[in-house]
Amino acid sequence: MIGKIIAGSSFAGTVGYVVKKQSRILAAEGVTPPNVREMVQDFKDQTLLNLRIKNAVGHISLSFSPKDSVRMTDALMLDIAKEYMLRMGIMDTQYLLVRHLDQPHPHCHLVYNRVGNNGQTISDKKIKIRNAKVCRALTEKYGLHFAPDKESVRRERLREPDKTKYEIYDAIKAVLPRSRSWEELEKHLKAQGIRMRYKYCGSTNQKQGVLFSKNGFEFSGSKIDRQFSYSKLNRHFTQTQQQTRYWATLAKGFHAVIGNYRSAYTGLFGNIGRSGNKGQVDADSINFGGNIGTLPLPPHDSPVGLSAAQLQRKPGESPKEHIARITALLNSVAEAMAIAAMEQKCRQRERKTKMKL
Incomplete structure (x- = not known):
């Protein structure tokens, strides 16, 4: 099981993407399916309770291994998603849970309002760290497989900036086995249009991070993949x-x-x-x-x-x-x-x- 935090700028775009032809609504709270416009308006109305939150759209996809397809019924997926929300602190707020049917691996999308039912804020502080811990715990609890990994992601379906991030990931993965030093890695990546630069500790010459850029996007090594952080590459x-x-x-x-x-x-x-x-x-x-x-x-x-x-x-x-x-x-x-x-x-x-x- 893997959870992916997805940036969303509007409920209209997010709900419109989530509720599509090959999908099935598993649960909803505080919104009225299946009409997209009505659900979007429900989400927007609640944001008026807390105008201090600039972006109230919460969007997380939960993906499971194809190996879990046989046992991944709607009921089980719903149980896992609800426990995920509880552990992540996504409570007392509107949400929409939709299962997508267009991929070989089972997955669902959770759309929720970061403005709670009483105007409280649903925190996104350290959300990626918390997400990784919760997914790992639920994977072990339910006896699931960790999937899909980066090798299983369908590149042709990606949008920016994920499209470029995966291009950099694939490039590093390919040239790293024949790169014996930072200089060789930089040379191989430069040939593919990927630039590399370092982050330094304060005003010193001590390197503490590495960044890769292409197509106008720049990512730290650890954001591309944990194995590509500066410390792990240096090791x-x-x-x-x-x-x-x-x-x-x-x-x-x-x-x-x-x-x-x-x-x-x-x-x-x-x-x-x-x-x-x-x-x-x-x-x-x-x-x-x-x-x-x-x-x-x-x-x-x-x-x-x-x-x-x-x-x-x-x-x-x-x-x-x-x-x-x-x-x-x-x-x-x-x-x-x-x-x-x-x-x-x-x-x-x-x-x-x-x-x-």
């Missing part, structure tokens, strides 16, 4: 750079141990070659490809054991874990071969000494 780039350094260290260690392994192998078994080449031995091997190529494996009758299966990536093993594991394995095998080569030379010297005697 992403820090982790990306750390991973890059780690990969470089891992690759350097892997290539170093490959060299040690080849040297130790040659010292113990001699060069590798095809059958019939004098001074060379045949051996099983594994091909790593790239700059490493084929790596020989110790013969089966060798005291040093290593198989191709041991060097293969295990199920569920990440590339980093794989490289780290086989680096340690090859290192231990190289050390074992180096020790075996030294012992072999000692035995050869002893035999020569005995022959001389």
